[in-house]
Structures are given as C-alpha cells and as structure tokens.
Amino acid sequence: MKDPYQVLGVSRDSTEDQVKAAYRKLAKKYHPDSYSGSPLADLAEEKMKEINEAYDSIINEKKAKDLKNGGYNNNGWGAGYSKDSKYPDIRKMVLEGRIDDAQQILEGIPYNSRDAEWYFLKGSVLYKRGWVEEAYNNFSRACSMDSSNQEYKAALLQMQRQRQGYYGGYQRDVVMQRPCSCCDICTSLMCADCCCECMGGDCIRCC
C-alpha cells in the first residue's frame, strides 16, 4: 500500500484540519458523480478507494473520528440496478460494460414502445461510447417524458454541469480564479494552438 501521506499530499505533521482539507479537495476531483456512466468509472473508484484508505489510516493514527465514506453520498446514476426497471437485462449489460449488446437490444425495441427509461438507457450507452452530445439529448428527452425520476435528473444535471464548464472549458461569465501572467497566457495559447495544428486544424492563424 502506498504511503497514505503521499496519497493525500500532506506532511506527517499536518493538523487534522489540513488533512481533512486535502481529502476534500481530492474527493471532489475523483468524486463518483464526475465519472458516473463513464468508461473510466472503475479506475476513478479505485482512486477514490485509495484516497479513502489513506485518509482513514491517517485519521486513525491521529486518533480522530472515523469517517468511513468521507461524508459523501454516492448519488451517481451509472445506469445500475433499479428496482422497477423494465429493462433489467440492458441495465446488467451496461454495468458489465457490454455496450454493443445493450445498444443492439435497445435499437430492437420499436419506436412507439420507447419510454423515458429507454431514452435514459440509450443516453447511458452513448455516454460510455463517448457520444456525449447525443447522450445529453437522450437524457433531456428522458427527463421531459418523466420529470419526477431522480435517476434521469441526476444524469441530465451532470451533463449540464459539464457543458457549463464546471469541470473544465470556458465559462463566459466567470473570471478566472488564478490570475495569469502574460507569460502563462502566451504559453498556453501557443501550446493549445499547437495541439490544434498537429491534428490538422489551426486556431490561431498567425502562429
């Protein structure tokens, strides 16, 4: 097992508050909600487990109160088990990562039989494939067909937050938190332009 202090990025003489703050920062980064439905969900879960174990071990060592799940509830939607599902077999396939099979069965269901859950599962399958735009459209449709379902709402909300730039990208009305020096902006712009050029595009024509 890795050194727990290294995992959390704290020194051995950190206070309990400092350890908690470090834990919260990492938990926010690897929170299951961010990876719900993603093909990287398992890896993120392993990382979260490592962070939780490190936190537990440090806090036990400091003889503090044991917070087994770090105080966070997993509200992730991941198309997992649902008691009243009409499509338990499809949900099982999605959980097992059998995306092609799940998609094939979904497509086989006639158009006029497609309910809100169908659109939610279609969205889940597409999200795992990386087709995030259509995933978003399908989740929107699921929510409009069944506005009371919390699972569909959670999925849609995650898409909306990702699109609004909370997890990266440009937010129109938000001033950047870290002040950039001219050097940072220039370097970053050139580097990003280069990513673009290297793949055939060219964002900043003069570079």
Place this chain on the structure above:
Amino acid sequence: MDWDIYKSVYCSVCRVAGNRFGWISRFILSYDCTFLAIMLLSVKKSCINFENKRCVFNPFKKCKFCVSDKDLFDFISGVMVILMYYKICDDFIDGSFLRKITSTFLKYIIYFPYKKAAKAFADVNLVVSRCMREQRSVEKKENVSVDKSCEQTAVMLSEIFSMRISDASTALVMKNMGYFMGRWVYLIDAADDILDDLAKGNFNPFSDKINNGNYSNANSNDLRLYINEVLNHSVSQIYNSYNLLECSSFKEILDNILKFGLSNVQKQVVFGKHKEMKA
C-alpha cells in the same frame, strides 16, 4: 520556466526527426506533437535529463535537449511526419487551385520521409490512413450529428495516445483522453471555419443547426453559447482522464495547457471579435 521546458522538448523532436526522416521533416515541425511528447514523457515516467547541445539549424545557438527515451521521440517524429503527409493529401483534395499547387509541391518533398516513417511505424500509418479516409467519407454525408462528425478524428487520436503505453489501465485512460482531445480539436476547427464553410457549402457539423432554423445565423450569440457548451463537454472528459493519470514531470505545464490553454482558445475562437463579420 514552462516555456523553457516546452522549447526543450520541441528541440528534441526536431533533432530526432531530422536524424530519422531527413532534414525536410524539421521544416514541418512548428510546435506540432510537442504536447503529445510532453504527455507521454510524463505518463511513462521517462527519466528526464536535459543536455546542452548546438542547435541543428543555427550552430551558434545552444539549446537544451531531452536525452532520455529515444524510442518515444522516434515515435513522436514518426507520428508527426505521417499526420503531416495525410494533412497535405487532404489539402490537395479540398483546396483551391493555388492550394492544390502548393500541396503537390509539399507532397513531393515529404513523400520519402513519409515512406520511411510509414515503414517504421506501420501501426500509426494504418490508423491514420484508415481514420482520415473514413473522416472524408463521413463529411460527404448529410444530416450528420456532431458526435458522428468528429468520431474518426477522435478514434485516431485515441489510438495514437495509447499505442505506446504498456500498462492496461493507463492505456485505457490515455485512450479516453485522446478520444476527447480529438473531438475537441475537430470541433474547435469546425467552429473556427463555420462562416467560410457556410459560404462555400462545405461540410460543417454545426451548419445543420443553422440550416434547420435552430439558430438565426452563424453569428448569433445563442449559437456561440451552444458551440461553447459542446466544447466544454469534451474538455470535462479530457479532465476526467487527466486527473486519473499519474503525471510525474511536466505537471505544471500540462495543467496550464489543459486548464487555461484550451479555455483561452475556446474563448477566442467562439467569442472572439474577428468572428463578427457578415456571413
């Protein structure tokens, strides 16, 4: 400091490319593929040493070069030459008469370096040729969704990002990161070209939205906000992947590129003043 590191990696790619594929390949290097080099060096935890040597172009100038992981730099150089060759082929097919002439000339001078690179990195050549071909085929169709439009470029980068990673978990993450990087690169280029493409009747994944009446015109604020959301969605996935990677060195420069670089380019391309012209 960030810039020094970036330049050192760039200089190293230049040196290796010239040695392996001929001096011509040095001319096609602007800062291409340097990001990929930094990403791979960081993820593979290649021990980085920098050494002072003379610049191959200007013997009076001394530069710092990376001296570790020769295989990685060989790979990057090969990727660079192969990508450039197919880009030139694409330009030849799509371009105006003048561009066709320039492309013919460039294709001639890059041909032998390309043949060498394609032989040395047959796996790269196979992926790039297949994906570029299928990308062209998609762009000839109608009513193509945003996801479908960028799929081939996304798949191409997902393969390139992961093909030299031996650890299965890391390869999965790099594949995911490459996929969404490919999406972002394709879509930001499409956003940048939307006015030109509409005027010339060229394929653009966003033009359907205008032609179908969802947005009044290509300059509308609502359309820009929509395009920004689409790009943000890809960036969030790039971030998800990046956070799972254990990047040893170059973490600061990678943080800068991903956090500020992508965002700044988006801001400029989608909301920049030069976009406010008549369609």
